[in-house]
Amino acid sequence: MRHQRREFLKLMGVGGAFTLLPLDLARAATPAVQDRATYISASAGDHDDYYVSAFNAAGKILFEQPLPGRGHDLGLRPNHVDVAAVERRPGLYALILDRHTGDVRAKLHCPEDRRFYGHSIYSNDGRFLYVSENDFAHQRGVISVWDANDGYRRVAEFDSYGMGPHELHLMPGGDQIAVANGGLHTHPDQDGRTPLNIATMEPNLSVIDRKTGELVHQASLKQDWHQLSIRHIDVATNGTIAVGFQYHGGLTDEVPLVGTYNPGKEIRAMEAPDTVQVRMRQYCGSVRFDASGQVFGISCPRGGIVTFWDAKTSDFLTHIAAPDGCGLSATDRAGEFVNTSGLGNGWRMDAIRRKRVELPDDSHKSLRWDNHLQRIAI
Amino acid sequence: MSLQFCWRTTCLLTTAAALFISIAAPKAHADIPDENYQLILEHLLTTVMPPKLDALHGATSDLADTLEDFCSDPDEDGLADARGDFHTAMDIWQEIQPWRMGPLVANGRDQHIEYWPDKHGTATRQFRKLMFNKPAAFTDPVKLSEASAALQGFPALEEVLFDDAHSNALTSASEDGIFLCQYGSAIATNLVTITDELRDEWPGFAEAMRNAGPDSMDYPTAKFAATDLYRALHEGLLIISTQKLGRPLGDGEKDAKASRGESETSKRSLRNIHHNLIGLLAIYDGKWGDAGEEGKGLAALIDSSLLDRSFRLNWQTVQDTLADLPPSLAELLDQPDGYQKLVDLQGQIDFLTTLVENDVGGNTNLGGGFNALDGD
Structure with missing residues (x-):
């Protein structure tokens, strides 16, 4: 692992003893605040009360x-105050909130024969919101399009x-959407x-033309790994x-839990050292x-760790403990990265230096932070 | 004690415990100081586990010595001795097996000690090929350690020592027998090396767990470190139910197959579960044979004596059930009501799992957080 990190530092242009110290000092001189x-x-609070919450x-x-039910992820409308909070599966509502105040600006109702699956993404021009849904009667995934x-x-x-279908993201250029189809009915x-x-x-992992709805690329894992639900992507x-x-298979089965995909190629599976x-x-x-x-970072809340990977070399880099993170x-x-926990904690994590620093203001500890976190740059 | 009586009694106790806990819920789930978890880590990792790792190393060493003697002068008695030492080593391994953490899983060590479950029949396929070619490298423990995990460890040795098809060859020192004996001896010697590494690496791992604190990138609190012990207890039961019992049970009585069980060639699938339960109870209780002290495991965090008593009684009920069953799955499934007995045993294990999730997990605050328990 030490070797991998050294290689990674070289790739990042910060490798070797010469650059380690300056980078450390640079970080120390510019505090997180x-x-x-x-x-x-x-x-979430402690009494089945659910929210969208923001912190600095x-x-x-x-x-x-406050939300009517448990939320999941948030979609950020580019160059706009709108934030889409889609209820987690099987969701019936989505709220459009003001990112500065949390005020509700619009409400989306899921059709009776569909259920929201918690994730959404806006087009780059901010006009259309795309939401992953379950067409349960026909056992198929759907991406719905809403005109903002x-x-x-x-x-x-x-x-x-x-x-x-679960998480979805725009591909570079903004004309295609990558969708993680978890495979679960x-x-x-x-x-x-x-x-x-x-x-x-x-x-499977599908790349779809968002204007025509046509499939552009699709990849699956080998048959032996068909119980690896493809759920979250970036x-x-x-x-x-x-x-x-x-x-969704045996506890002791040796399967990869992470991969990278370049459309047109196969999904490349990656594994951490056994202990991780x-x-x-x-x-x-x-x-x-x-x-x-x-x-890229991948959180593993059941194990209470965040793992870090090098997308270029497909190497595991390191991991940092984060209880329920x-x-x-x-x-x-x-x-x-910033990582939040269902136990109320929030940390800044440095994957290169393998450091974890707790966010200093305790007010965020009053809540249990749900699965996904978004950053809104000022 | 009759099974029916015992099961009914403990169910009643559990109900009473549940009522008690529901009344005392806020107290039961109160914050527990990190020092309390620290004491449990200290006890289980530094007092309880090391002698067991010594015992495993000792048992594999005895097995290797016996095999060496047997190979130099093979006869029926020698084979019986080797089989006896295999069982002794396997007993202690099955007690340690559920502690799936740190050095036990590092570098695939648990798989090298025992490659199971073998869903695709890899070991059988590779063993056939091995017997066809008889490569000398597989009689060298060092070279063997670099071979497929399916050809190392206890299942491979079990195939050598317990498959009736090989017995005559082994004792008559035929060409096949000589190769098999040397291969078996290499497996045992390799197990000695692996268990020695395991024993050597454990103190460093225990130290990291015991030194849990905000500066540790692995274990920021003692409570978080203790979660790994709780998970071993929880997952150990799940593995017994879904793999060790679920696989041979199949989709129904007609689909049941003893050969899908663990260590069925040596007719000890259910004996394995008995020993798994000994190692798992040690996590809760804090005492493991002569090692440790009762009440210093996770039980130390449970402030209800009724709940503790109920948990122990239910655990003992499962062990009593196992004591009434033959060690071999094939033998059990040959009985007219054997399948149902196996289903009942699985039900009892599942009930223990529920107690671990609800009572132990809840009262020790180790049962998992918001995201871990209900993610998406």
Whole structure:
């Protein structure tokens, strides 16, 4: 692992003894509080009360907007105040909130024959919101299209080309959408969350033309790994997709939990050293690229660790313990992330130096932070 | 004690415990000082586990010595001795096996000690090829350590010592027998090396767990470190239910197959579970044979004596059930009600799992957080 980190530092242009010290000093001279971004996430209180909450880089709560049910991820409308909070699966509502105040600006209702799956993304021009949905009667995934310029009217939908679509992201250029089809069939009559097809599930990663709805690329894992649900992804500026899996097979099965995908090629599976791989507990939460686009982090809340990977070399870099840590967002510095926990903690993490610093303001500890965290740059 | 009586009694105790806990819920889930977790880590990792790793190393060393003697002068008695030493080593390994953490899983060590479950029949396929070619490298423990995990460890040695097809060859020192004996001896010697590494690496791992604190990137609190012990207890039961029992049970009585069980060639699938439960209870209780002290495991965090008593009684019920069953799955499934007995045993293990999740997990505050328990 030490060797891998050294290689990585070279690739980052900060390798060797010469650059280690200056980078350390640079970090020390510019404390985290100078990060002027806002971090925003779904959250929960202790009494089945749910919110979208925002905090600053120090961890100070800026607002808490109550939600009718548990949220999941948030979609950020580019160059606009809108934030889309889509209810987690099987979701019935989505709220459009003001990112500065949390005020509700619009409400989206899921059609009766669909259920929201917690993730959404805006087009680069901010006009259209894309939401992953379950067409449960036909056991297929759907991406719905909502026109933000027309009161968030539902204007179209297209196939996700798989079952159980979850996280989705725009590809570079903004014309295509990458969709993680988890492969799981669920039905609201049976709680809407319990997988009904573990034995036959077929997850895939699809890249779809968002204007025509046509499939452009698709990749699956080998048949032996068909129980690796492809759930969370992030896309680097060069088009590399980082992928986190959730395994629905045996606890002791040796399967990869992380991969990268470059459309047109195969999914490249990656594994951590055994002692870390076991601590990932067959489950990945959030996936996020850093500011450089070379490092990505993958949180593993069941194991209470965040793992870090080099997308260029496909090497595991390091891991940092984070009890119940799941929400993950990149700061504007290479190798640096903010991670939030269901136990109320928030940390800044440095994947290059393997450091974890707790956010200094305790106000954020009053909430349990949900699966995903977004950063709003000022 | 009759199984029916015992099961009913403990169910009643559990209900009573549940009522008690529901009344005392706020107290039961109160914050527990990190020092309390620290004491448990100290006890389990530095007092309880090291002698067991010594015992495993000792048992594999005895096995290697016995095999060496047997190979130099093979006869029926020698084979019986080797089989006896195999069982002794396997007993202690099965107690350690559920502690899936640190050095036990590093570098695939647990798989090198025991490659199981073998879903695709890799070991059988590779063993056939091995017997066809009889490569000398596989009689060299060092070279063997670089070979496929499926050809190392206890299952491979079990194939050598317990498959009836090989017995005559082994004792008559035929060409096949000589190769098999040397291969078996190499496996045992390799196990000695692996268990020695395991024993050597454990103190460093225990130290990292014991030194949990905000500066540690691995274990920021003692409570977080103790979560790994809780998970070993929880997952150990899940593995027994879903793999060790679930695989042979199949989709129904007609689909049941003893050969899908663990160590069924040596007719000890259920004996393995008995020993798994000994190692798992040590996490809760703090005492493991002669090592440790009762009440110094996770049980130390449980402030309800009724709940503690209920948990122990339920655990003992499962061990009593196992004591009434033959060690071999094939033998059990040959009985007219054997399948149902196996289903019942799985039900009892699942009930223990529920107690661990609800009672132990809840009262020790180690049961998992918001995201870990209900993520998406």
